[in-house]
Amino acid sequence: MGTVAIFGAGVMGETLLSGLVRAGRDAGDIIVTERREDRAAELRAKYGVRSMANADAAAAADTLVLVVKPQDMGGLLEEIRDHLTPGSLVVSLAAGITTSYLQERLPEGTPVVRVMPNTPALVDQGMAAISAGSHCDEAHLAEAEQLLRSCGKVLRVPEKHQDAVTAISGSGPAYIFYVVEAMIEAGVLLGMPRSTSTELVVQTLYGAATMLKETGQHPTVLREQVSSPGGTTMAALRQLDDHKVRAAFLTAMEAAAARSAELASGND
Numbered sequence: 001m002g003t004v005a006i007f008g009a010g011v012m013g014e015t016l017l018s019g020l021v022r023a024g025r026d027a028g029d030i031i032v033t034e035r036r037e038d039r040a041a042e043l044r045a046k047y048g049v050r051s052m053a054n055a056d057a058a059a060a061a062d063t064l065v066l067v068v069k070p071q072d073m074g075g076l077l078e079e080i081r082d083h084l085t086p087g088s089l090v091v092s093l094a095a096g097i098t099t100s101y102l103q104e105r106l107p108e109g110t111p112v113v114r115v116m117p118n119t120p121a122l123v124d125q126g127m128a129a130i131s132a133g134s135h136c137d138e139a140h141l142a143e144a145e146q147l148l149r150s151c152g153k154v155l156r157v158p159e160k161h162q163d164a165v166t167a168i169s170g171s172g173p174a175y176i177f178y179v180v181e182a183m184i185e186a187g188v189l190l191g192m193p194r195s196t197s198t199e200l201v202v203q204t205l206y207g208a209a210t211m212l213k214e215t216g217q218h219p220t221v222l223r224e225q226v227s228s229p230g231g232t233t234m235a236a237l238r239q240l241d242d243h244k245v246r247a248a249f250l251t252a253m254e255a256a257a258a259r260s261a262e263l264a265s266g267n268d
């Protein structure tokens with residue numbers, strides 16, 4: 001894979017960087033670029049990687065990984081477009097930014113891969129979906145896959161599904177944390193110390209996620225196993241249905257997908 005340059009090592013960029021280092025990638029083969037020198041210095045000290053200006057990193061890298069906010073992507077592409085080495089691969093992790101957006105702003109024929117990752121990559125449990133641009137061959141896709149596999153699972157999807165992926169697994173961790181927050185608050189409301197409530201909720205989430213993954217059973221079956229006739233779970237689930245929580249999730253994820261579709265147009 002040669003030299004990898006990560007352009008914009010904020011939350012997601014540093015997550016990928018840390019995954020590459022944990023997976024045994026030589027820090028000498030990784031470059032980061034950052035807008036602020038203090039941030040670049042922090043990353044150099046923490047990971048032993050090099051930092052450079054965007055144009056220099058574009059010239060030095062075999063694989064360019066773009067991890068700036070969608071709103072900063074146009075500016076970044078302008079900075080790097082004249083410095084790419086022919087044959088280098090461009091991988092974008094930005095929500096909403098399409099392969100055509102990237103291809104239109106990069107030299108003709110540049111292979112690009114669009115990726116939607118998520119933050120559990122920080123603990124090697126990421127879920128990334130990748131889609132090929134029109135100048136990509138199997139080797140390019142395999143390279144992007146290898147890059148992302150350093151910190152979790154990777155799935156190939158048609159690009160038309162990337163806005164939905166963004167709504168489900170890209171933003172998904174935030175919905176789960178939101179539900180966790182609400183359940184912890186409920187424990188506090190019911191008179192428990194916050195630390196006890198937190199421990200109960202976090203282990204319940206971990207246990208439920210492990211059951212889903214390890215038993216392979218449908219969530220409906222698993223939910224029914226918890227729901228005794230006339231019992232406590234049904235009393236709670238009825239309230240969730242009365243408050244249209246399922247419908248709220250559908251509407252929320254439709255909104256996330258719609259927002260993803262909007263982002264490449266530069267709407268702030």
Ligand SMILES: NC(=O)C1=CN([C@@H]2O[C@H](COP(=O)(O)OP(=O)(O)OC[C@H]3O[C@@H](n4cnc5c(N)ncnc54)[C@H](OP(=O)(O)O)[C@@H]3O)[C@@H](O)[C@H]2O)C=CC1
Nearest residue numbers: 008010011012033034035067068069070072093094095117
């Ligand atoms: N966070 C998440 O859960 C996920 C994020 N993503 C995608 O990842 C991308 C980054 O998101 P996230 O990491 O959360 O955002 P952050 O703001 O944490 O990181 C972006 C980083 O890029 C830097 N930056 C901006 N412009 C440039 C530039 N021209 N050259 C070099 N560095 C630059 C920013 O610097 P400064 O702070 O100085 O502006 C910042 O450090 C987004 O496109 C997002 O859609 C995808 C999936 C999940």
Ligand SMILES: O=C(O)[C@@H]1CCC=N1
Nearest residue numbers: 094095166170171172
């Ligand atoms: O909120 C966002 O726009 C990014 C994309 C997916 C997760 N976070």
